[in-house]
Amino acid sequence: MNCLQLVLLLTVFMQQVYSHKFAMRPLDILISQMSKELQEQQNVIDFLERINPSALITFNNVGPACSKALQKISNGFQVQESDAMHVVDSWGTIDTGILKGSFVFPGRYFDCIEVSNQFYKGKHCTVNVEVDASKTAAIAFDDTLELTVGGCFPEVCTKLEITSLFGEVPSNMTFNVKCPRDLQEYNIYLYVLTFVTLILLTLVSLASVYDFVTSQVKKEPGHPNTENSRYKLMVQCFSLQRNTRSLFSSQQNKDEISCINGIRAVSVIWVIWGHAYLIPIKFADNALTMMDILTTSWSLQPVINGTFSVDSFFFVSGLLVCYHGLNAIKQNGNGINYLAMLVYRYIRLTPSLGSLILIALAGPLLQIGPFWEEKSVFVSDQCRSYWWSNLIYVNNLFPPHMPDQCCDWTWYLANDMQFFMVFMLLLPWLHRSPKIGLLLACMVFLSCVVATFVLSIMTSQQPQVIFRTIKVKQKQLFTEMTDRTENPFRTDIYTKPWSRISTYLVGVVTGFVLHNKNKIYITGLQATFGWAACIICTYISIFSLKPSLEIVLPLNLWLAALYNSLSRPLFGAALAWLTIACVKGNGGLLSTFLSNPAFQPLVKLSYATYLLHPMVIWMLLATRETRIHYSTRTISMLFISSCLLSGILAFVFVMLVEAPAMKLAKIFFIKRKPVKKLD
Structure with missing residues (x-):
């Protein structure tokens, strides 16, 4: 009896033991029911045992081309022919570790596709089985047990022919085969991506050569020092040496808030850290073990609550636009071009976002691996349908379901753009009548907090981390975290602007306070109280749910709604105190660390890094033909490699797209110096 048989058969009695009707069943009825369930379990086991290379030998009901190829493999295997042996050897097998979340057994993908001769060519497919626990006794997996082999x-065998190789499917399970699809429809996106990349490389190369030559000519004695024309400035926007110097420059303006650089850099690293732990769940052979570690370790609570890293971005964005916006109005004589602000922001952000969408569209052709096609095709197909919603920054609202969104991690950009537009309505009031401006900001803040609270009550929402942990520990939601089926929290609350603007408004108010920082004096007692409040707010936001996670206990509905509506603004309040304390000299070593000039290059790469890092992690995992085993060392290596590779690709991204777009936007839309400081 193998591991799978032990799991399925022993749980028959366990289901009866834990049934609320156990005590009321007569013995004969109980025995009859158990016998029926045992037979159903045996049918499942018999079918699962057929998912092995023997299906290639006992073939029937297939077409002549497929039959001929299978016959060649069968005959070749009998005489130990190399290609046939590789076909058989590359199969995955159901192995140990199912109770710890080892549900995927991919086999040897590259060994399979490398098989090629005049009779047949290898094609790697996955056989997916889902056992319906409502008709069996698989209590260890509650609703379903899903296995992928x-x-x-x-290559000549079709999906239907491959399905027929495994015979009749038991009534209490679903079964399907996934094979590589024809990817020729994605060629057009690869051609466009290649063309655009070549154009950008040409522009950067020519601009760099031009900039080098003109800089050498200027050094010659007697050469007149002429002013730069607009056309010359446009060419210099693509200069590699200029953009590289700008990227690695650590020079700061006197009115900059230096600790913000550290907060932004740490936030980006936090995002990658969280994704390095959570994205690999589908590719792990002990995913449930890792979930136990994540929910019971104090040091890993920032990982499982990593969504607060995005709130750091919202806070910083609100702070900077308010702080620099008020400074711009003051220096510009009460006049500011609001349309130029909006256009500049759109042009600065959109070329990089559009480039990411183009990469996603061509994604299925950029890599190969046992899971790459499935993941990349899914993302590409979503972008084919909804790319336009990203480019007008409404993808957090339409499509309404997060799994349908193009590059769904870019929901943050849509929120940030919408918040910026709200801020432009507040900025004149904050300048002309600060009390009315702050009152309006507080009214919007309170309205959104109340709306989140009410919506959470109406939809019975648990905090996302509790919702996921309960389902995973009951082994019900492994697919939700891997195949991205619907999670109500993500759709109803997580990505919606009325639930996320509160932290942004905390940043706006903080920016207003720092604009008048010369009027602020913090006593020692106030500093002590401020740091205590900061620690308490951070604990409530990130660490307070750990007891519920350990015992897998949902919160009271009202308490859950209170957490959903207040945890993020409380985290924003903690960041507000941290920033004010650093600016006013009450930050100590933390202020010294966050204000380190070494963070500046990381900050300038942060936008591109945020856009690219999920694809980097998927590439590292989905192209592996062996499963990853969760351990501190393994995840640390994945995290470090993801940071380094994302940083390298982000540098290329900045040099080709982001830096030229930003400088061109300044030339055409930012005519007055104060407005230039808005970013």
């Missing part, structure tokens, strides 16, 4: 088949 990789197999190697002749």
